[in-house]
Amino acid sequence: MNQHIKGSLSTIILKLLHDNGRMYGYEITQKVKEITQEDIQITEGALYPILHKLEAEEILTAETEKVEGRVRKYYKITPKGNEIAVDRIAELRAFAENLNLILNPKLALQ
Template identity: 85%
Template sequence: MKGSLSTIVLKLLHDNGRMYGYEITQKVKELTQNDIKITEGALYPILHKLEAEDILTPEIEKVDGRIRKYYKITPKGNAEAIDRIAELRAFADNLNLILNPKISLG
């Protein structure tokens, strides 16, 4: 999962518009029925790296008296997200073929 974390983040932001860090961690837990838990220590370096690469842009907003940093995907990020999602899907499909080979009757 380690190498696919940035793709997971991009997929969520691509689908949801903008999200803040804790929201991303909770959405992953929800979608995977608690199988995948992303720590802040793993998530925030990815968010900062994607921001530095102009793939994400932050939006600061005050919510209930607290400052919250939302991340939104940039146009460059949308193209990157589509490419990375396609690559990860192809990898998952091939991994599934390896793990569950069909028995040839030939």
């Protein structure tokens, strides 16, 4: 996973949870893969430490549920986390727009 994605991963996770309510880890990885047409693939080794960190910071809550005989851990944004998610999403969106202007200077002249 490249450094740009790594630095944005918590915001990506928060955006998905903000849009979809609650999700479990594998579901998050598959959703990112689907949205990016397999261009971004998040490994469990990258995903779960961030989920646990966000949970420890009370940005997410987790609940386990038995689904088809397997225990699944679902993550959901807390009210505090929702405010943080909105801010981080706006910051990342502004950064991406500015980066696009730098990489494509002709766009800035329009």
